[in-house]
Amino acid sequence: MRIAVAGGTGRIGRLVVREIERRGHEAVSLSRGEGADLRTREGLADALRGADAVIDVTNPSVATVAEAEETFAAITGNLLAAERSAGVGHHVALSITALDAVDGNPHYFGKREQERAIRAGGGPYSILRATQFHDFPGMIADWATEDGESLVPPLLLQPIAPLDVAVALVEIALAAPQNGTSEIAGPRTEIAGPRTEDAVDMARRTFAARGDDRRIRAAWRGSAMSVEFAGEVLLPGEGARLALTSFDDWLASGAA
Numbered sequence: 001m002r003i004a005v006a007g008g009t010g011r012i013g014r015l016v017v018r019e020i021e022r023r024g025h026e027a028v029s030l031s032r033g034e035g036a037d038l039r040t041r042e043g044l045a046d047a048l049r050g051a052d053a054v055i056d057v058t059n060p061s062v063a064t065v066a067e068a069e070e071t072f073a074a075i076t077g078n079l080l081a082a083e084r085s086a087g088v089g090h091h092v093a094l095s096i097t098a099l100d101a102v103d104g105n106p107h108y109f110g111k112r113e114q115e116r117a118i119r120a121g122g123g124p125y126s127i128l129r130a131t132q133f134h135d136f137p138g139m140i141a142d143w144a145t146e147d148g149e150s151l152v153p154p155l156l157l158q159p160i161a162p163l164d165v166a167v168a169l170v171e172i173a174l175a176a177p178q179n180g181t182s183e184i185a186g187p188r189t190e191i192a193g194p195r196t197e198d199a200v201d202m203a204r205r206t207f208a209a210r211g212d213d214r215r216i217r218a219a220w221r222g223s224a225m226s227v228e229f230a231g232e233v234l235l236p237g238e239g240a241r242l243a244l245t246s247f248d249d250w251l252a253s254g255a256a
């Protein structure tokens with residue numbers, strides 16, 4: 001099969017491209033850096049020519065709710081329209097667990113628009129919601145650092161290895177589209193890691209593995225996430241597929 005990967009140069013995208021090729025299929029990556037822009041549609045038709053499926057793992061940077069909703073709706077609409085023209089038979093999108101349970105930050109508003117556009121598009125699709133990746137606590141610690149101290153919210157997570165997400169996306173792209181037949185959490189619509197973790201502990205261990213000597217302080221105020229993410233809100237629903245790679249395994253692999 002020929003599978004186009006929108007955002008194929010990103011953190012998840014690179015792993016998706018590698019997994020498609022490892023399975024003996026053809027991967028075509030499209031990103032602005034490679035001359036294909038979902039926003040302007042430049043290079044899009046060329047990248048999708050002959051593709052059987054598209055996996056969307058783009059991650060546009062957005063600052064406000066209005067910008068997020070407009071951007072995600074526009075790029076998803078452009079991608080779906082280009083897929084229709086090219087006769088692509090399956091649109092696979094990566095989304096986020098608990099998307100409807102919290103208002104969240106602008107990214108969450110954008111992701112809801114993305115899912116809405118896909119469901120309203122009428123074409124063959126599958127949406128996989130994933131929990132936070134193992135590198136997420138280190139990333140949000142980086143976002144809120146001042147005077148050598150990083151503020152990390154005490155989130156309860158069930159994080160997953162980026163490679164496990166990539167493998168699941170490719171398996172879904174190679175199978176028949178779900179078309180929203182199952183909106184309930186299930187092994188093909190939601191994926192999480194094997195066990196719950198504390199984001200502050202994960203961030204400290206990530207920094208230690210990187211040799212980063214910044215201090216980490218548990219805090220909601222001033223951190224990258226609001227208190228609406230407290231409690232069990234970010235945990236996967238019943239029936240979610242549980243991937244095998246734990247945070248310990250991921251750290252031990254040197255991936256941090």
Ligand SMILES: NC(=O)c1ccc[n+]([C@@H]2O[C@H](COP(=O)([O-])OP(=O)(O)OC[C@H]3O[C@@H](n4cnc5c(N)ncnc54)[C@H](OP(=O)(O)O)[C@@H]3O)[C@@H](O)[C@H]2O)c1
Pocket residue numbers: 006007008009010011012013030031032033034036037038039057058059060061075094095096097111130131132133136
């Ligand atoms: N981090 C988490 O814990 C987590 C959890 C669940 C789901 N997710 C989802 O995972 C997805 C991927 O995240 P990531 O961290 O892998 O992203 P990333 O590393 O930031 O990569 C984003 C990719 O999108 C491309 N891109 C951005 N704007 C584009 C445009 N207008 N046209 C074409 N390509 C564009 C980028 O390339 P160019 O810049 O060259 O265009 C890059 O290849 C996101 O949608 C996020 O919601 C993340």
